[in-house]
Amino acid sequence: MRFNVGLSNQYLRWKVKYGHFFPLILGTISLSLVFLFGIFIYWHIEGWSLGDSIYQVIITLSTVGFMEVHPLSHKARMLTSMLILMGVGNFAFLMGSFTQILVEGHLQDLVGKKKMQKIIQKLEDHFIICGYGRIGSVVTQEILKEGFPVVVIENDESIIEHLKVEGILYIYGDATSDEVLLAANLKKARALITTLSEEAQNVYVTLTARQLVPKLQIIARAEHENSMQKLEFAGADRVLTPYVIGGKRMAQVVLRPNVTDFLELALLEKNLELQMEELAVSENSILVGKDLIHSGIRPDYNLIIIAIKKVNGEMIFNPGPKTVISAGDTLIVVGNRENLKRIEEIL
Numbered sequence: 275m276r277f278n279v280g281l282s283n284q285y286l287r288w289k290v291k292y293g294h295f296f297p298l299i300l301g302t303i304s305l306s307l308v309f310l311f312g313i314f315i316y317w318h319i320e321g322w323s324l325g326d327s328i329y330q331v332i333i334t335l336s337t338v339g340f341m342e343v344h345p346l347s348h349k350a351r352m353l354t355s356m357l358i359l360m361g362v363g364n365f366a367f368l369m370g371s372f373t374q375i376l377v378e379g380h381l382q383d384l385v386g387k388k389k390m391q392k393i394i395q396k397l398e399d400h401f402i403i404c405g406y407g408r409i410g411s412v413v414t415q416e417i418l419k420e421g422f423p424v425v426v427i428e429n430d431e432s433i434i435e436h437l438k439v440e441g442i443l444y445i446y447g448d449a450t451s452d453e454v455l456l457a458a459n460l461k462k463a464r465a466l467i468t469t470l471s472e473e474a475q476n477v478y479v480t481l482t483a484r485q486l487v488p489k490l491q492i493i494a495r496a497e498h499e500n501s502m503q504k505l506e507f508a509g510a511d512r513v514l515t516p517y518v519i520g521g522k523r524m525a526q527v528v529l530r531p532n533v534t535d536f537l538e539l540a541l542l543e544k545n546l547e548l549q550m551e552e553l554a555v556s557e558n559s560i561l562v563g564k565d566l567i568h569s570g571i572r573p574d575y576n577l578i579i580i581a582i583k584k585v586n587g588e589m590i591f592n593p594g595p596k597t598v599i600s601a602g603d604t605l606i607v608v609g610n611r612e613n614l615k616r617i618e619e620i621l
Contacts, residue, residue, distance in 0.1 A: 297371040305364040308357065309335070315353045320346065335361035387446075391457065394443055397423050399464040404449035404479050406433050409495055409516055410469040414442065425458045450478045455486060465491040473497050477508045484509030550608045552583075557601040559621050567595035575617045577609035 312331035316322045322330070326343045333340045334357055346354060400423040403414050410426070417424050426442055427449040428434055437444045447454035449470065460466065460483060468479040476494050483492055494510035496502045502513040527534050537550075555561060561569050571577050582590045585602040599605075607614065 298368065301364060301368040301371055305361070305368065308360045308364055311360070312354075312357045315350060315357065316343075319353070320344070320350050331357070334358060335365075337362070390443060394425055394445070394457070394459050397425070397443075397459050398462045399423075400425060400459070400462070402427065402455075402458045402460060402463050402466045404466065404468040404476075405470040406430075406437065406444075407469060407471055410467075413467055413469060418442070422464075425463075427454060427458055450475055450482060452482060452486065455479075455483060460490070461487055463487070463490060465493060467493045467495075469495045473501050473504075477504055480505055480508040480510045548608070549611050549614060550580075550606070551614050553605045553607055553614075553618065553621055555599055555601055555603045555605065555621055559599075559601070561599045561620060562601045563598065565596050565598050566593060569599060571607075571617065575609065575613045577607050577613055577617060579605055580608055581606035 309331055312334060313324070313327045316327035316330050317324055320327075322344060330343045334354060337358070401417050403410050403417075403424060403426045406414065406426050406428045414424050414426060424442065426437060426444045427447065428437065428444060429446065429448050431446075434444060434446050445454055445458045447457070449455065449468065455466075466479075466483050468476045468483075470476050470479065473496065476496070480492055480494050483490055492510045493512045493514065494505040494508075496505055496513050496515045497517075499515055499518060502515065505513045523534075561571075566572075566579060571579060579593055580591070582593050582597060582599070583604040583606070584590065585600065590597060607617075
């Protein structure tokens with residue numbers, strides 16, 4: 275009884291794993307068994323050589339009409355009749371399965387997935403989004419607007435169809451799986467953002483990703499503030515609660531509408547020239563060791579430095595003219611987009 279249950283469970287696992295191609299695989303296995311049965315007839319029962327037995331099976335199953343290699347006994351003819359019926363039935367099943375795959379476009383999907391997987395494996399410094407729900411879709415679109423590559427991990431087939439139409443790179447599967455995360459080229463990713471609806475899944479994804487790539491930047495979504503500590507303990511660099519952020523944002527719109535409008539223009543409105551950006555200072559930058567007044571940032575690039583984040587995490591707001599720029603600093607800058615692009619050349 276346990277053997278039957280185990281066999282049934284294994285059958286279901288294979289069916290889920292291979293999906294639409296499972297009937298084709300099943301038919302191929304069945305045809306192989308029929309082929310071996312035919313060899314058994316002629317080699318063991320009739321006593322023919324292995325080469326003659328294989329040749330007889332081939333001409334029998336292909337129904338080409340050639341003459342028998344050797345005269346058959348009555349028993350062998352009966353078994354050959356069974357062999358022909360089983361072979362014809364298997365061929366019909368295989369052709370039906372293959373035709374269905376072609377008609378429904380599953381073969382094209384398989385080819386498309388392989389091409390997409392090759393593209394994903396060539397990516398570097400990309401973002402991985404786990405879950406394309408209400409939060410994940412917004413995050414994905416915002417990152418794509420900035421021109422960065424994104425790979426979405428999703429296990430909902432209806433959402434996958436939407437991602438295909440939008441032309442967004444995706445991995446179909448469970449984001450909590452090591453194999454799925456690695457298929458998204460996790461080791462070369464810039465950051466992972468997990469926005470799954472269930473908090474336990476976000477914790478598991480964070481734990482898994484942190485173990486696979488210890489230095490990866492991980493941003494996690496939390497439903498409640500009391501869950502933030504769990505995600506941080508699991509290895510998330512930042513934990514955000516959308517409802518809390520949304521509530522605070524609505525309050526600021528009422529309390530400080532002009533400040534909110536300015537921030538929205540600087541951060542969200544891409545049609546305007548004004549933009550707020552963060553720029554990292556490399557070790558080879560000509561700005562290293564210079565203070566702000568001698569850096570030439572204001573007169574040469576017409577940019578305003580509103581804050582500097584030091585390597586140790588210290589944030590200096592409204593830095594004075596004598597504030598020295600060091601390697602590894604992050605400059606929070608407001609200014610023209612063209613000027614922001616220009617200054618990147620000396621950073």
